[in-house]
Amino acid sequence: MASALQLQGVQGNYLCVSVRRGLHHCKPQIGFAAFGAPVCARRVWGNRVAFNVTTCKASTTSDVIEKSVTENRVVSIEGETSFTCVMKFGGSSVASAERMKEVATLILSFPEERPIVVLSAMGKTTNKLLLAGEKAVSCGVTNVSSIEELCFIKDLHLRTVDQLGVDGSVIAKHLEELEQLLKGIAMMKELTKRTQDYLVSFGECMSTRIFAAYLNKIGVKARQYDAFEIGFITTDDFTNADILEATYPAVAKRLHGDWLSDPAIAIVTGFLGKAQKSCAVTTLGRGGSDLTATAIGKALGLPEIQVWKDVDGVLTCDPNIYPKAEPVPYLTFDEAAELAYFGAQVLHPQSMRPARESDIPVRVKNSYNPKAPGTLITKARDMSKAVLTSIVLKRNVTMLDIVSTRMLGQYGFLAKVFSIFEELGISVDVVATSEVSVSLTLDPSKLWSRELIQQELDHVVEELEKIAVVNLLQNRSIISLIGNVQRSSLILEKVLYYAPFI
Numbered sequence: 001m002a003s004a005l006q007l008q009g010v011q012g013n014y015l016c017v018s019v020r021r022g023l024h025h026c027k028p029q030i031g032f033a034a035f036g037a038p039v040c041a042r043r044v045w046g047n048r049v050a051f052n053v054t055t056c057k058a059s060t061t062s063d064v065i066e067k068s069v070t071e072n073r074v075v076s077i078e079g080e081t082s083f084t085c086v087m088k089f090g091g092s093s094v095a096s097a098e099r100m101k102e103v104a105t106l107i108l109s110f111p112e113e114r115p116i117v118v119l120s121a122m123g124k125t126t127n128k129l130l131l132a133g134e135k136a137v138s139c140g141v142t143n144v145s146s147i148e149e150l151c152f153i154k155d156l157h158l159r160t161v162d163q164l165g166v167d168g169s170v171i172a173k174h175l176e177e178l179e180q181l182l183k184g185i186a187m188m189k190e191l192t193k194r195t196q197d198y199l200v201s202f203g204e205c206m207s208t209r210i211f212a213a214y215l216n217k218i219g220v221k222a223r224q225y226d227a228f229e230i231g232f233i234t235t236d237d238f239t240n241a242d243i244l245e246a247t248y249p250a251v252a253k254r255l256h257g258d259w260l261s262d263p264a265i266a267i268v269t270g271f272l273g274k275a276q277k278s279c280a281v282t283t284l285g286r287g288g289s290d291l292t293a294t295a296i297g298k299a300l301g302l303p304e305i306q307v308w309k310d311v312d313g314v315l316t317c318d319p320n321i322y323p324k325a326e327p328v329p330y331l332t333f334d335e336a337a338e339l340a341y342f343g344a345q346v347l348h349p350q351s352m353r354p355a356r357e358s359d360i361p362v363r364v365k366n367s368y369n370p371k372a373p374g375t376l377i378t379k380a381r382d383m384s385k386a387v388l389t390s391i392v393l394k395r396n397v398t399m400l401d402i403v404s405t406r407m408l409g410q411y412g413f414l415a416k417v418f419s420i421f422e423e424l425g426i427s428v429d430v431v432a433t434s435e436v437s438v439s440l441t442l443d444p445s446k447l448w449s450r451e452l453i454q455q456e457l458d459h460v461v462e463e464l465e466k467i468a469v470v471n472l473l474q475n476r477s478i479i480s481l482i483g484n485v486q487r488s489s490l491i492l493e494k495v496l497y498y499a500p501f502i
Protein backbone atom coordinates (compact mmCIF):
# COMPACT_ATOMS: atom_id res chain seq x y z
CA MET A 1 0.00 0.00 0.00
CA ALA A 2 2.76 2.45 0.91
CA SER A 3 4.26 2.41 -2.55
CA ALA A 4 0.94 3.60 -3.96
CA LEU A 5 1.23 6.82 -2.01
CA GLN A 6 3.61 9.69 -2.38
CA LEU A 7 4.02 12.48 0.10
CA GLN A 8 3.50 15.88 -1.51
CA GLY A 9 4.35 17.99 1.49
CA VAL A 10 2.55 19.82 4.22
CA GLN A 11 0.01 22.53 3.56
CA GLY A 12 -1.39 24.14 6.64
CA ASN A 13 -2.56 21.37 8.92
CA TYR A 14 -2.68 18.92 6.12
CA LEU A 15 -0.26 16.29 5.12
CA CYS A 16 -0.84 15.91 1.41
CA VAL A 17 -0.38 12.55 -0.17
CA SER A 18 -0.91 11.77 -3.81
CA VAL A 19 -2.54 8.47 -4.54
CA ARG A 20 -1.60 6.37 -7.53
CA ARG A 21 -4.12 6.42 -10.35
CA GLY A 22 -6.94 3.97 -9.92
CA LEU A 23 -6.61 3.91 -6.16
CA HIS A 24 -8.08 7.27 -5.34
CA HIS A 25 -11.63 6.09 -5.70
CA CYS A 26 -11.13 4.45 -2.28
CA LYS A 27 -10.43 7.96 -1.00
CA PRO A 28 -10.45 8.47 2.78
CA GLN A 29 -10.32 4.79 3.60
CA ILE A 30 -6.73 4.79 2.39
CA GLY A 31 -5.84 6.81 5.47
CA PHE A 32 -7.38 4.28 7.75
CA ALA A 33 -6.22 1.18 5.95
CA ALA A 34 -2.61 2.21 5.53
CA PHE A 35 -1.92 4.20 8.64
CA GLY A 36 -4.45 3.34 11.27
CA ALA A 37 -7.50 5.09 12.59
CA PRO A 38 -5.94 8.20 14.19
CA VAL A 39 -5.00 9.62 10.78
CA CYS A 40 -8.16 11.06 9.39
CA ALA A 41 -8.38 12.04 5.74
CA ARG A 42 -10.32 15.28 5.73
CA ARG A 43 -9.91 16.46 2.16
CA VAL A 44 -9.73 14.57 -1.06
CA TRP A 45 -9.25 16.25 -4.38
CA GLY A 46 -8.08 14.85 -7.67
CA ASN A 47 -5.64 12.14 -6.77
CA ARG A 48 -4.60 13.85 -3.58
CA VAL A 49 -5.64 13.05 -0.06
CA ALA A 50 -5.00 15.42 2.82
CA PHE A 51 -4.63 14.00 6.30
CA ASN A 52 -5.39 16.34 9.14
CA VAL A 53 -2.28 16.11 11.26
CA THR A 54 -3.83 17.95 14.20
CA THR A 55 -5.88 14.90 14.97
CA CYS A 56 -3.21 12.30 14.44
CA LYS A 57 -0.69 10.92 16.88
CA ALA A 58 2.91 11.84 16.15
CA SER A 59 3.91 8.22 15.90
CA THR A 60 1.26 7.56 13.29
CA THR A 61 2.31 10.62 11.34
CA SER A 62 5.94 9.51 11.33
CA ASP A 63 4.67 6.21 10.11
CA VAL A 64 3.02 7.99 7.18
CA ILE A 65 6.26 9.78 6.42
CA GLU A 66 8.39 6.70 6.78
CA LYS A 67 6.20 4.78 4.44
CA SER A 68 5.64 7.46 1.84
CA VAL A 69 8.17 10.25 1.89
CA THR A 70 10.31 10.76 -1.17
CA GLU A 71 14.02 11.46 -0.71
CA ASN A 72 14.06 15.23 -1.19
CA ARG A 73 11.23 16.17 1.07
CA VAL A 74 12.08 17.17 4.59
CA VAL A 75 8.93 17.27 6.62
CA SER A 76 8.58 18.11 10.22
CA ILE A 77 5.17 17.24 11.52
CA GLU A 78 5.20 17.34 15.28
CA GLY A 79 3.46 20.46 16.55
CA GLU A 80 3.21 21.75 13.02
CA THR A 81 -0.27 23.12 12.61
CA SER A 82 -1.37 26.26 10.86
CA PHE A 83 -4.38 27.85 9.24
CA THR A 84 -7.67 26.03 8.85
CA CYS A 85 -9.73 28.34 6.62
CA VAL A 86 -9.97 31.70 4.89
CA MET A 87 -12.58 34.18 6.07
CA LYS A 88 -13.16 37.16 3.80
CA PHE A 89 -15.11 40.17 5.03
CA GLY A 90 -16.21 42.78 2.53
CA GLY A 91 -16.52 46.54 2.94
CA SER A 92 -20.01 46.39 4.42
CA SER A 93 -18.86 43.90 7.07
CA VAL A 94 -16.10 46.21 8.32
CA ALA A 95 -17.77 49.57 7.66
CA SER A 96 -17.42 50.93 11.23
CA ALA A 97 -15.86 50.27 14.64
CA GLU A 98 -19.08 48.55 15.67
CA ARG A 99 -18.98 46.26 12.65
CA MET A 100 -15.29 45.46 13.23
CA LYS A 101 -16.10 44.45 16.82
CA GLU A 102 -18.89 42.19 15.54
CA VAL A 103 -16.55 40.61 12.99
CA ALA A 104 -13.97 39.98 15.73
CA THR A 105 -16.66 38.32 17.87
CA LEU A 106 -17.76 36.27 14.89
CA ILE A 107 -14.22 35.04 14.18
CA LEU A 108 -13.74 34.15 17.85
CA SER A 109 -17.04 32.25 17.87
CA PHE A 110 -15.22 29.59 15.83
CA PRO A 111 -12.50 28.63 18.36
CA GLU A 112 -11.64 25.49 16.40
CA GLU A 113 -10.64 27.60 13.37
CA ARG A 114 -7.31 29.35 12.84
CA PRO A 115 -8.32 31.63 10.01
CA ILE A 116 -6.55 33.77 7.50
CA VAL A 117 -8.76 36.85 7.43
CA VAL A 118 -9.02 38.83 4.20
CA LEU A 119 -10.49 42.32 4.51
CA SER A 120 -11.76 44.89 2.05
CA ALA A 121 -11.60 48.62 2.64
CA MET A 122 -14.09 50.04 5.17
CA GLY A 123 -17.56 50.69 3.73
CA LYS A 124 -17.43 52.80 0.58
CA THR A 125 -13.80 53.86 1.06
CA THR A 126 -12.70 52.61 -2.39
CA ASN A 127 -15.35 54.70 -4.17
CA LYS A 128 -14.43 57.73 -2.07
CA LEU A 129 -10.73 57.32 -2.85
CA LEU A 130 -11.51 57.15 -6.57
CA LEU A 131 -13.64 60.29 -6.35
CA ALA A 132 -10.97 62.09 -4.33
CA GLY A 133 -8.44 61.19 -7.04
CA GLU A 134 -10.69 62.55 -9.78
CA LYS A 135 -11.25 65.80 -7.87
CA ALA A 136 -7.53 66.17 -7.17
CA VAL A 137 -6.80 66.25 -10.91
CA SER A 138 -8.52 69.60 -11.28
CA CYS A 139 -8.85 71.18 -7.83
CA GLY A 140 -5.33 72.60 -7.41
CA VAL A 141 -2.75 71.57 -4.78
CA THR A 142 -3.89 74.08 -2.16
CA ASN A 143 -7.44 72.71 -2.18
CA VAL A 144 -6.55 69.03 -1.76
CA SER A 145 -6.84 69.05 2.05
CA SER A 146 -10.46 70.14 1.80
CA ILE A 147 -11.60 67.52 -0.76
CA GLU A 148 -14.80 66.24 0.83
CA GLU A 149 -13.97 62.54 0.26
CA LEU A 150 -10.50 62.89 1.79
CA CYS A 151 -12.02 64.51 4.88
CA PHE A 152 -14.61 61.73 5.07
CA ILE A 153 -11.95 58.99 4.84
CA LYS A 154 -9.76 60.65 7.47
CA ASP A 155 -12.69 61.15 9.79
CA LEU A 156 -13.98 57.55 9.37
CA HIS A 157 -10.61 55.92 10.01
CA LEU A 158 -9.58 58.18 12.90
CA ARG A 159 -13.00 57.75 14.53
CA THR A 160 -12.78 53.96 14.12
CA VAL A 161 -9.31 53.83 15.66
CA ASP A 162 -10.56 55.96 18.52
CA GLN A 163 -13.73 53.93 19.12
CA LEU A 164 -11.80 50.66 19.06
CA GLY A 165 -9.26 52.07 21.50
CA VAL A 166 -6.25 51.25 19.34
CA ASP A 167 -3.21 53.42 18.77
CA GLY A 168 -3.77 56.00 16.00
CA SER A 169 -0.16 55.47 14.90
CA VAL A 170 -1.25 52.31 13.03
CA ILE A 171 -2.71 54.46 10.24
CA ALA A 172 -1.15 57.90 10.80
CA LYS A 173 1.57 57.34 8.20
CA HIS A 174 -0.96 56.13 5.64
CA LEU A 175 -3.27 59.09 6.10
CA GLU A 176 -0.35 61.46 5.69
CA GLU A 177 0.91 59.64 2.61
CA LEU A 178 -2.59 59.57 1.12
CA GLU A 179 -2.81 63.36 1.30
CA GLN A 180 0.67 63.68 -0.21
CA LEU A 181 -0.35 61.40 -3.05
CA LEU A 182 -3.47 63.47 -3.78
CA LYS A 183 -1.31 66.59 -3.80
CA GLY A 184 0.99 64.88 -6.28
CA ILE A 185 -2.02 64.09 -8.50
CA ALA A 186 -3.15 67.72 -8.21
CA MET A 187 0.32 68.93 -9.19
CA MET A 188 0.53 66.60 -12.19
CA LYS A 189 -3.13 67.22 -13.13
CA GLU A 190 -3.19 63.59 -14.13
CA LEU A 191 -4.47 60.32 -12.67
CA THR A 192 -3.04 57.27 -14.44
CA LYS A 193 -4.41 53.77 -13.85
CA ARG A 194 -1.19 52.92 -12.05
CA THR A 195 -1.57 55.86 -9.66
CA GLN A 196 -5.25 55.02 -9.24
CA ASP A 197 -4.36 51.54 -8.02
CA TYR A 198 -1.84 52.94 -5.56
CA LEU A 199 -4.45 55.44 -4.42
CA VAL A 200 -7.19 52.86 -3.69
CA SER A 201 -4.72 50.53 -1.96
CA PHE A 202 -4.81 52.86 1.05
CA GLY A 203 -8.31 51.59 1.87
CA GLU A 204 -7.33 47.94 2.42
CA CYS A 205 -3.96 48.87 3.94
CA MET A 206 -5.73 50.89 6.64
CA SER A 207 -8.69 48.58 7.37
CA THR A 208 -6.38 45.58 7.93
CA ARG A 209 -4.01 47.54 10.17
CA ILE A 210 -6.86 48.78 12.33
CA PHE A 211 -8.46 45.34 12.61
CA ALA A 212 -5.20 43.54 13.43
CA ALA A 213 -4.43 46.16 16.09
CA TYR A 214 -7.90 45.66 17.57
CA LEU A 215 -7.51 41.87 17.76
CA ASN A 216 -4.15 42.29 19.45
CA LYS A 217 -5.68 44.78 21.86
CA ILE A 218 -8.34 42.28 22.95
CA GLY A 219 -5.69 39.59 23.44
CA VAL A 220 -6.00 37.69 20.16
CA LYS A 221 -2.64 37.51 18.47
CA ALA A 222 -2.92 38.83 14.91
CA ARG A 223 -0.45 39.86 12.21
CA GLN A 224 -1.23 42.28 9.36
CA TYR A 225 -0.05 41.61 5.81
CA ASP A 226 -0.12 43.73 2.65
CA ALA A 227 -0.85 41.26 -0.16
CA PHE A 228 1.71 43.00 -2.40
CA GLU A 229 4.44 42.22 0.15
CA ILE A 230 3.71 38.51 0.61
CA GLY A 231 3.84 37.20 -2.92
CA PHE A 232 0.66 38.27 -4.72
CA ILE A 233 2.27 38.68 -8.13
CA THR A 234 0.03 39.96 -10.93
CA THR A 235 0.11 41.13 -14.50
CA ASP A 236 0.79 44.84 -15.02
CA ASP A 237 -2.86 45.47 -16.04
CA PHE A 238 -3.53 48.24 -13.58
CA THR A 239 -7.12 48.39 -12.22
CA ASN A 240 -7.76 44.91 -13.56
CA ALA A 241 -4.73 42.71 -12.92
CA ASP A 242 -4.64 38.92 -13.10
CA ILE A 243 -2.97 36.80 -10.45
CA LEU A 244 0.03 34.85 -11.76
CA GLU A 245 0.82 31.23 -10.86
CA ALA A 246 3.98 32.22 -8.95
CA THR A 247 1.67 33.71 -6.34
CA TYR A 248 0.53 30.40 -4.89
CA PRO A 249 3.81 28.89 -3.66
CA ALA A 250 5.09 32.30 -2.55
CA VAL A 251 2.00 33.11 -0.47
CA ALA A 252 1.89 29.60 1.03
CA LYS A 253 5.56 29.77 2.00
CA ARG A 254 5.25 33.16 3.64
CA LEU A 255 2.02 32.60 5.57
CA HIS A 256 2.80 29.06 6.61
CA GLY A 257 6.39 29.92 7.49
CA ASP A 258 5.35 32.85 9.67
CA TRP A 259 2.82 30.70 11.45
CA LEU A 260 5.43 28.08 12.24
CA SER A 261 7.88 30.59 13.68
CA ASP A 262 5.30 32.72 15.49
CA PRO A 263 1.62 31.66 15.29
CA ALA A 264 -0.88 34.51 14.82
CA ILE A 265 -4.13 35.04 12.92
CA ALA A 266 -3.21 36.54 9.55
CA ILE A 267 -5.06 39.69 8.46
CA VAL A 268 -4.46 40.19 4.74
CA THR A 269 -5.43 43.08 2.45
CA GLY A 270 -7.90 41.95 -0.19
CA PHE A 271 -7.98 43.32 -3.75
CA LEU A 272 -4.26 44.16 -4.03
CA GLY A 273 -1.21 42.70 -5.73
CA LYS A 274 2.22 43.61 -7.05
CA ALA A 275 2.86 44.00 -10.77
CA GLN A 276 5.35 41.49 -12.08
CA LYS A 277 7.22 43.92 -14.34
CA SER A 278 6.91 47.34 -12.71
CA CYS A 279 6.64 46.05 -9.11
CA ALA A 280 3.96 48.72 -8.51
CA VAL A 281 0.78 48.05 -6.53
CA THR A 282 -2.06 46.63 -8.66
CA THR A 283 -5.74 45.90 -8.02
CA LEU A 284 -7.69 42.84 -9.12
CA GLY A 285 -10.80 44.65 -10.43
CA ARG A 286 -13.67 45.95 -8.30
CA GLY A 287 -14.78 43.44 -5.68
CA GLY A 288 -11.38 41.73 -6.02
CA SER A 289 -11.07 40.75 -2.34
CA ASP A 290 -13.18 37.66 -3.07
CA LEU A 291 -10.45 36.63 -5.49
CA THR A 292 -7.73 37.27 -2.89
CA ALA A 293 -9.59 34.93 -0.54
CA THR A 294 -9.96 32.07 -3.00
CA ALA A 295 -6.33 32.50 -4.13
CA ILE A 296 -5.14 32.14 -0.53
CA GLY A 297 -7.38 29.09 -0.11
CA LYS A 298 -5.75 27.53 -3.14
CA ALA A 299 -2.22 28.52 -2.09
CA LEU A 300 -2.55 26.84 1.29
CA GLY A 301 -4.84 24.00 0.18
CA LEU A 302 -7.28 24.91 2.94
CA PRO A 303 -10.47 22.90 3.47
CA GLU A 304 -12.87 25.85 3.14
CA ILE A 305 -13.09 29.44 1.91
CA GLN A 306 -15.69 31.59 3.62
CA VAL A 307 -16.88 34.81 2.02
CA TRP A 308 -18.85 36.92 4.49
CA LYS A 309 -21.28 39.43 2.95
CA ASP A 310 -24.22 41.57 4.04
CA VAL A 311 -26.83 39.20 2.54
CA ASP A 312 -27.86 35.62 3.39
CA GLY A 313 -25.70 34.12 0.63
CA VAL A 314 -26.08 34.22 -3.12
CA LEU A 315 -29.70 35.16 -3.78
CA THR A 316 -32.12 34.23 -6.54
CA CYS A 317 -31.70 37.77 -7.92
CA ASP A 318 -30.38 41.19 -6.94
CA PRO A 319 -32.22 42.18 -3.72
CA ASN A 320 -31.94 45.83 -4.73
CA ILE A 321 -34.23 45.02 -7.68
CA TYR A 322 -36.46 42.44 -5.99
CA PRO A 323 -36.29 42.62 -2.17
CA LYS A 324 -37.97 39.22 -1.77
CA ALA A 325 -35.03 37.44 -3.41
CA GLU A 326 -34.22 34.21 -1.59
CA PRO A 327 -30.91 32.54 -0.78
CA VAL A 328 -29.72 29.77 -3.09
CA PRO A 329 -28.45 26.98 -0.77
CA TYR A 330 -26.14 25.20 -3.24
CA LEU A 331 -24.30 26.23 -6.39
CA THR A 332 -21.58 24.74 -8.52
CA PHE A 333 -18.41 26.70 -9.28
CA ASP A 334 -19.61 27.02 -12.87
CA GLU A 335 -23.00 28.39 -11.88
CA ALA A 336 -21.43 30.86 -9.46
CA ALA A 337 -18.89 31.98 -12.07
CA GLU A 338 -21.63 32.53 -14.69
CA LEU A 339 -23.76 34.37 -12.22
CA ALA A 340 -20.90 36.67 -11.23
CA TYR A 341 -19.76 37.18 -14.81
CA PHE A 342 -23.24 38.11 -15.97
CA GLY A 343 -23.66 40.81 -13.36
CA ALA A 344 -24.48 39.46 -9.88
CA GLN A 345 -22.27 41.80 -7.88
CA VAL A 346 -22.20 39.43 -4.93
CA LEU A 347 -19.03 37.65 -6.15
CA HIS A 348 -16.03 38.80 -8.17
CA PRO A 349 -16.28 37.23 -11.65
CA GLN A 350 -12.84 35.61 -11.46
CA SER A 351 -13.06 34.50 -7.85
CA MET A 352 -14.31 30.97 -8.52
CA ARG A 353 -11.27 30.05 -10.61
CA PRO A 354 -8.75 29.27 -7.82
CA ALA A 355 -11.43 27.49 -5.79
CA ARG A 356 -12.44 25.37 -8.77
CA GLU A 357 -8.82 24.60 -9.68
CA SER A 358 -8.13 23.26 -6.21
CA ASP A 359 -11.66 22.02 -5.56
CA ILE A 360 -12.09 23.92 -2.32
CA PRO A 361 -15.70 24.61 -1.24
CA VAL A 362 -16.66 28.29 -0.98
CA ARG A 363 -19.28 29.26 1.59
CA VAL A 364 -21.05 32.61 1.17
CA LYS A 365 -22.38 33.76 4.54
CA ASN A 366 -23.98 36.84 6.08
CA SER A 367 -21.86 38.61 8.69
CA TYR A 368 -25.03 40.39 9.91
CA ASN A 369 -26.84 37.07 10.31
CA PRO A 370 -24.23 34.34 10.92
CA LYS A 371 -26.87 31.72 11.76
CA ALA A 372 -28.27 31.75 8.22
CA PRO A 373 -26.93 28.71 6.34
CA GLY A 374 -25.71 30.80 3.36
CA THR A 375 -24.68 29.32 0.02
CA LEU A 376 -22.28 26.44 -0.41
CA ILE A 377 -20.42 26.46 -3.73
CA THR A 378 -18.81 23.18 -4.78
CA LYS A 379 -17.65 21.36 -7.89
CA ALA A 380 -20.90 19.41 -8.32
CA ARG A 381 -24.34 19.29 -6.78
CA ASP A 382 -27.54 17.32 -7.13
CA MET A 383 -29.13 18.82 -10.24
CA SER A 384 -32.05 16.37 -10.40
CA LYS A 385 -34.51 18.93 -9.03
CA ALA A 386 -32.74 22.09 -10.20
CA VAL A 387 -34.51 24.13 -12.87
CA LEU A 388 -33.89 27.87 -12.57
CA THR A 389 -31.31 28.96 -10.00
CA SER A 390 -31.20 32.71 -10.37
CA ILE A 391 -31.85 35.69 -12.61
CA VAL A 392 -29.08 38.17 -13.23
CA LEU A 393 -29.03 41.61 -14.78
CA LYS A 394 -25.99 43.15 -16.43
CA ARG A 395 -26.36 46.83 -17.30
CA ASN A 396 -24.51 49.21 -19.63
CA VAL A 397 -23.96 46.57 -22.25
CA THR A 398 -22.87 47.40 -25.77
CA MET A 399 -24.45 45.35 -28.54
CA LEU A 400 -23.65 44.97 -32.23
CA ASP A 401 -26.03 43.74 -34.95
CA ILE A 402 -24.04 42.56 -37.94
CA VAL A 403 -26.12 41.87 -41.04
CA SER A 404 -24.88 40.45 -44.29
CA THR A 405 -26.62 38.57 -47.08
CA ARG A 406 -23.17 37.19 -47.85
CA MET A 407 -23.64 34.94 -44.82
CA LEU A 408 -26.26 32.88 -46.66
CA GLY A 409 -24.81 29.47 -47.40
CA GLN A 410 -21.24 30.82 -47.05
CA TYR A 411 -18.51 29.46 -44.86
CA GLY A 412 -15.91 31.57 -43.08
CA PHE A 413 -18.08 34.65 -42.49
CA LEU A 414 -18.31 34.23 -38.73
CA ALA A 415 -14.59 33.42 -38.60
CA LYS A 416 -13.92 36.80 -40.27
CA VAL A 417 -16.16 38.61 -37.80
CA PHE A 418 -14.47 37.05 -34.80
CA SER A 419 -10.98 37.55 -36.15
CA ILE A 420 -11.69 41.30 -36.10
CA PHE A 421 -12.51 41.11 -32.40
CA GLU A 422 -9.40 39.02 -31.81
CA GLU A 423 -7.18 41.55 -33.57
CA LEU A 424 -8.67 44.40 -31.57
CA GLY A 425 -8.37 42.46 -28.29
CA ILE A 426 -12.06 42.71 -27.43
CA SER A 427 -13.89 39.74 -25.99
CA VAL A 428 -17.47 38.88 -26.80
CA ASP A 429 -20.06 37.96 -24.16
CA VAL A 430 -23.23 36.65 -25.77
CA VAL A 431 -23.82 35.64 -29.39
CA ALA A 432 -27.04 34.97 -31.36
CA THR A 433 -27.01 34.11 -35.03
CA SER A 434 -29.60 33.76 -37.81
CA GLU A 435 -29.10 33.04 -41.51
CA VAL A 436 -28.28 36.65 -42.35
CA SER A 437 -27.24 38.27 -39.12
CA VAL A 438 -25.21 37.89 -35.99
CA SER A 439 -25.92 39.87 -32.83
CA LEU A 440 -23.40 40.01 -30.06
CA THR A 441 -22.62 41.85 -26.87
CA LEU A 442 -19.16 43.08 -26.00
CA ASP A 443 -17.43 42.51 -22.72
CA PRO A 444 -16.18 45.93 -21.64
CA SER A 445 -13.71 44.45 -19.11
CA LYS A 446 -13.76 42.79 -15.75
CA LEU A 447 -14.65 46.21 -14.36
CA TRP A 448 -18.37 46.40 -13.81
CA SER A 449 -20.29 49.04 -15.73
CA ARG A 450 -17.29 50.40 -17.57
CA GLU A 451 -18.25 51.12 -21.15
CA LEU A 452 -15.87 50.49 -23.99
CA ILE A 453 -14.41 53.80 -24.88
CA GLN A 454 -15.85 55.40 -28.00
CA GLN A 455 -12.59 55.26 -29.91
CA GLU A 456 -12.41 51.47 -29.49
CA LEU A 457 -16.02 51.11 -30.62
CA ASP A 458 -15.54 53.28 -33.69
CA HIS A 459 -12.62 51.11 -34.64
CA VAL A 460 -14.63 47.87 -34.32
CA VAL A 461 -17.50 49.26 -36.39
CA GLU A 462 -15.12 50.59 -39.05
CA GLU A 463 -13.51 47.16 -39.45
CA LEU A 464 -16.82 45.26 -39.48
CA GLU A 465 -18.36 47.63 -42.03
CA LYS A 466 -15.84 46.32 -44.53
CA ILE A 467 -17.76 43.03 -44.61
CA ALA A 468 -21.31 43.79 -43.37
CA VAL A 469 -23.91 46.35 -42.34
CA VAL A 470 -23.36 47.17 -38.70
CA ASN A 471 -25.77 48.58 -36.14
CA LEU A 472 -24.33 49.68 -32.80
CA LEU A 473 -26.63 49.71 -29.77
CA GLN A 474 -25.42 51.15 -26.47
CA ASN A 475 -26.76 51.21 -22.90
CA ARG A 476 -28.50 47.87 -23.29
CA SER A 477 -28.87 45.20 -20.59
CA ILE A 478 -28.49 41.46 -20.53
CA ILE A 479 -30.93 39.44 -18.43
CA SER A 480 -29.45 35.98 -17.82
CA LEU A 481 -31.29 32.98 -16.49
CA ILE A 482 -28.83 30.76 -14.65
CA GLY A 483 -30.27 27.29 -14.54
CA ASN A 484 -29.99 23.64 -15.32
CA VAL A 485 -28.97 23.41 -19.00
CA GLN A 486 -30.55 19.97 -19.18
CA ARG A 487 -33.88 21.70 -18.62
CA SER A 488 -33.41 24.78 -20.76
CA SER A 489 -36.51 23.95 -22.81
CA LEU A 490 -38.65 23.92 -19.68
CA ILE A 491 -37.12 27.21 -18.53
CA LEU A 492 -37.74 28.84 -21.92
CA GLU A 493 -41.27 27.49 -22.04
CA LYS A 494 -42.07 29.15 -18.70
CA VAL A 495 -40.32 32.41 -19.61
CA LEU A 496 -42.09 32.70 -22.93
CA TYR A 497 -45.43 31.80 -21.37
CA TYR A 498 -45.17 34.57 -18.76
CA ALA A 499 -43.27 37.12 -20.83
CA PRO A 500 -46.32 38.64 -22.64
CA PHE A 501 -47.84 39.56 -19.27
CA ILE A 502 -44.75 41.28 -17.86
Ligand SMILES: Nc1ncnc2c1ncn2[C@@H]1O[C@H](COP(=O)(O)OP(=O)(O)O)[C@@H](O)[C@H]1O
Residues within 6 Å of the ligand: 089, 090, 091, 092, 093, 120, 287, 308, 309, 310, 311, 313, 314, 315, 316, 317, 318, 319, 320, 343, 344, 345, 346, 347, 390
Ligand atom coordinates in the same frame (compact mmCIF):
# COMPACT_ATOMS: atom_id res chain seq x y z
N1 LIG B 1 -27.76 37.58 -6.78
C1 LIG B 1 -27.32 38.27 -5.73
N2 LIG B 1 -27.18 37.65 -4.53
C2 LIG B 1 -26.74 38.32 -3.46
N3 LIG B 1 -26.39 39.63 -3.46
C3 LIG B 1 -26.50 40.30 -4.61
C4 LIG B 1 -26.97 39.65 -5.81
N4 LIG B 1 -26.96 40.57 -6.80
C5 LIG B 1 -26.52 41.72 -6.27
N5 LIG B 1 -26.23 41.58 -4.95
C6 LIG B 1 -25.70 42.64 -4.08
O1 LIG B 1 -24.37 42.30 -3.71
C7 LIG B 1 -24.11 42.80 -2.39
C8 LIG B 1 -22.99 42.01 -1.77
O2 LIG B 1 -21.83 42.14 -2.54
P1 LIG B 1 -20.68 43.16 -2.13
O3 LIG B 1 -21.23 44.52 -1.96
O4 LIG B 1 -19.52 42.97 -3.02
O5 LIG B 1 -20.36 42.60 -0.69
P2 LIG B 1 -19.06 42.84 0.15
O6 LIG B 1 -18.71 44.30 0.08
O7 LIG B 1 -19.49 42.40 1.50
O8 LIG B 1 -18.03 41.95 -0.44
C9 LIG B 1 -25.42 42.62 -1.66
O9 LIG B 1 -25.55 43.58 -0.65
C10 LIG B 1 -26.46 42.78 -2.76
O10 LIG B 1 -27.01 44.08 -2.72
Ligand SMILES: N[C@@H](CC(=O)OP(=O)(O)O)C(=O)O
Residues within 6 Å of the ligand: 089, 090, 091, 092, 120, 121, 126, 127, 203, 270, 271, 285, 286, 287, 288, 289, 290
Ligand atom coordinates in the same frame (compact mmCIF):
# COMPACT_ATOMS: atom_id res chain seq x y z
N1 LIG C 1 -12.52 47.56 -1.79
C1 LIG C 1 -12.52 46.99 -3.11
C2 LIG C 1 -12.36 45.49 -3.07
C3 LIG C 1 -13.52 44.67 -2.60
O1 LIG C 1 -13.53 43.46 -2.80
O2 LIG C 1 -14.49 45.28 -1.94
P1 LIG C 1 -15.87 44.54 -1.42
O3 LIG C 1 -15.46 43.23 -0.79
O4 LIG C 1 -16.43 45.48 -0.40
O5 LIG C 1 -16.76 44.33 -2.59
C4 LIG C 1 -13.76 47.42 -3.89
O6 LIG C 1 -14.56 48.18 -3.37
O7 LIG C 1 -13.89 47.04 -5.04
